[in-house]
Amino acid sequence: MHQPVTATEIFVICLLAGWLLLTILYALFNRRVAAITRRYDLFRWLSAYQLFSTTASDYRLLYRDQLTDDSMTEWTVISLTPVWKPWHLLWFPQKLVTHTIHSLADDLVTGLAKRKGTTAAAKINERFLYRALQRYVQQQPCTPGLAGRQFRIDKLTGLPGSPEYSEAFISNFHQP
């Protein structure tokens, strides 16, 4: 014999049904409602799983130092691609930082391209992503006599198999 459905059960079922419905709506209209979800979905409970629908560009991050005698060091490449190892299948903590740096570089380059010539582009060094990249670059090993450090983002432009990079962004010099 069926037991009557309780109010608690109805409440839980409604919660799960609502979550599923909102997820479907978010998958359909995520671009249109992005401003609303950014503001109200603080814990990011809604998600649209548009995995690999568009491939982000490849970048490399470089820095160089200005020394107290006004000379410059050569550009140093910071690897954002840790060498592939079999255990990365289970354990890959390096990805946490390198993946975030890569996303920030992509956001900075694509954001600048969209806002080219605007005040927002001129004030890019006040933005969080610029300062986060700058902070990361400043943490790299110091050259003796360091007076300032500058970073550069290069975008991969070559054909598959013959990688070539072109400059996509260059920062100001920042004191250590």
Next chain:
Amino acid sequence: MSMMVTAIQAIEWCTRLLAVYVLIDSAEKLYNHRAFRPGGFFGWAALRQHLFFASRPLPVRRLLDVLFDFRGWMALLLLRGLSGIALLTLPHHPVFGTAGLLIVFVAGSLVNFRQAPFGAETENRFALALTGALLLRSLVPTQLVTEVCLLFIALYTCVSYVTAGVTKWVDPAWRKGEGLLEVIHSPDLVPLERLAAFFRRYPGAGRALAWATIGIECLFPLALVAGPPFFWLFLIWGIVFHLTIAVVLRLGKFFWVWVATYPAIIFIAQ
């Protein structure tokens, strides 16, 4: 011998596989503890200046200063990791099971909140839906709620696959069959030159694989209605698909969270 999976067994295995993800993710974040120190890349001192946090009311900011500062954050991650161990070993325990899911849900939500200026991690967003459903079922463990919880998990997984499949389908690069090749030829995503060289030599194989991926992702909901033994084909494809992604793209955590939903799919589909 019956091969039927009961609702309780399905809940148990969903919880255990989810716990593996929670353990790996918490351990990886604790391993990166230097990045969370003051002055570190994810340090709270810099993060709290972001408008997303700076615009909150003062009492909220004070609470966040305690939770998100180095010590508070490490303690929370440690607690999340320990909850993962509890869920892995005692998924049905009336206290540890429910408390573990509650901690994993709250800590996972805070991980997304703290990470907001950088963008929340996809696998954690998916894991939160699974954790939320399991938590609700743990609080109201009746037969009806248990079955609805498993149905929710199965449908949520189908929505994720269909969304991924359809967005690839409407993308011109994927429609031309180039989408997968773009991923494989990206040295940032796949630093395996030999694999990239193989697909440069045989681009047709890449295109066929791209269309197969789109097709199976879009058709995945059929797993729920195809019945045995056909639904197993979708699940075997899913395991191979996520394992390949884990090995090649080094997105191992995706494997655990998505495969954690498969016991629910088996229960609904059988």
